[in-house]
Amino acid sequence: DIQMTQSPSSVSASVGDRVTITCRASQGISSWLAWYQQKPGKAPKLLIYAASSLQSGVPSRFSGSGSGTDFTLTISSLQPEDFATYYCQQANSFPPTFGQGTKLEIK
Amino acid sequence: EVQLVESGGGLVQPGGSLRLSCAASGFTFSSYWMHWVRQAPGKGLVWVSRINSDGSSTSYADSVKGRFTISRDNAKNTLYLQMNSLRAEDTAVYYCARDLDTDYFDYWGQGTLVTVSS
Numbered sequence: 519d520i521q522m523t524q525s526p527s528s529v530s531a532s533v534g535d536r537v538t539i540t541c542r543a544s545q546g547i548s549s550w551l552a553w554y555q556q557k558p559g560k561a562p563k564l565l566i567y568a569a570s571s572l573q574s575g576v577p578s579r580f581s582g583s584g585s586g587t588d589f590t591l592t593i594s595s596l597q598p599e600d601f602a603t604y605y606c607q608q609a610n611s612f613p614p615t616f617g618q619g620t621k622l623e624i625k
Numbered sequence: 626e627v628q629l630v631e632s633g634g635g636l637v638q639p640g641g642s643l644r645l646s647c648a649a650s651g652f653t654f655s656s657y658w659m660h661w662v663r664q665a666p667g668k669g670l671v672w673v674s675r676i677n678s679d680g681s682s683t684s685y686a687d688s689v690k691g692r693f694t695i696s697r698d699n700a701k702n703t704l705y706l707q708m709n710s711l712r713a714e715d716t717a718v719y720y721c722a723r724d725l726d727t728d729y730f731d732y733w734g735q736g737t738l739v740t741v742s743s
Contacts, residue, residue, distance in 0.1 A: 552729045554670075556670075561720055561733035561735055562720075562730070564725065564731050564732075567725060567726070567729045567731075568729075573731065605669065609727055612684065612728075613672050613684070614672045616672070619669050
């Protein structure tokens with residue numbers, strides 16, 4: 519199985535900050551990567567797919583980039599509702615696998 | 626509006642069985658592949674199983690292969706997960722999710738908690 523490793527595991531930031539989360543795949547996955555946001559007690563929400571395609575309805579302050587093994591999720595200006603846990607997920611090879619998550623906390 | 630509503634979770638003893646259901650509405654259920662994804666308490670997301678749109682093809686994670694069976698009833702717009710020989714490590718919130726395109730998950734249910742304990 520392809521291993522997905524996110525960094526950092528947690529990050530503290532303030533409203534208005536720019537935040538970047540990194541995801542690394544154990545082998546090349548082209549652009550077959552998604553990012554999800556999960557708030558406590560809620561289901562995950564798809565933000566980005568195909569590494570950089572913004573899911574319908576997701577604010578444009580979210581963006582994704584990368585290909586091969588290294589990917590980033592950037593939030594350009596943090597809003598209060600963005601504090602959550604973020605997961606990357608590869609869809610290149612069976613089975614689909616997720617990163618361990620990055621918890622974004624309020625500073 | 627797309628809605629996925631899971632049910633059927635609960636407390637079961639090790640070795641027991643449980644069937645989860647996921648009722649779909651707001652889209653043409655029979656046109657979409659569907660998945661189950663689980664999340665142990667305080668842990669990350671783990672893919673469990675998928676089924677193609679007409680139910681003729683299924684896939685499983687190694688950890689559940691031979692114990693879990695995914696199925697669907699397109700006439701009832703419902704996805705199922707039959708879980709047998711349950712183990713403590715199967716304890717998790719189970720989510721059903723719709724496939725956007727090749728194993729991306731664009732809509733998720735609210736989840737149903739399965740607790741395996743004596």
